[in-house]
Amino acid sequence: MFSRHISTGVWLQHTQAIIEKSREERHNSHILYTEVSRSMLTAADECFSVWYETNGAFATRIAEIGHAKKEIERHLAKLNADIETLKRQMGDIQKALDEKKPALQVNIFNYEKICRRSFP
16 A cells, blocks of 8 residues: 655655745735736826816816806897897987977878879
């Protein structure tokens, strides 16, 4: 059958091989941990950079929209003032026409009277 006795030299070599493999695995684990940490920091930096750029673009767009709104409001106020001026002028013209209407009607009546006399 099999012998269960292992010599000291074989045992020592086997133990050293296990210790060396453990060191290699720890070293590889440390390298992997470093790469993962570096990748996570890079991803976080990229996310922050994109967030910062997006936030800046939103701020610029908000400022542009605010400026456009103020310009539109200014134009609207000017148009409203122009409309009020036109309404006032139309009222003045209507008032002047109403004041002159009786005299104009008399003149029309007199003109028609003269025309009827001239052409019997």
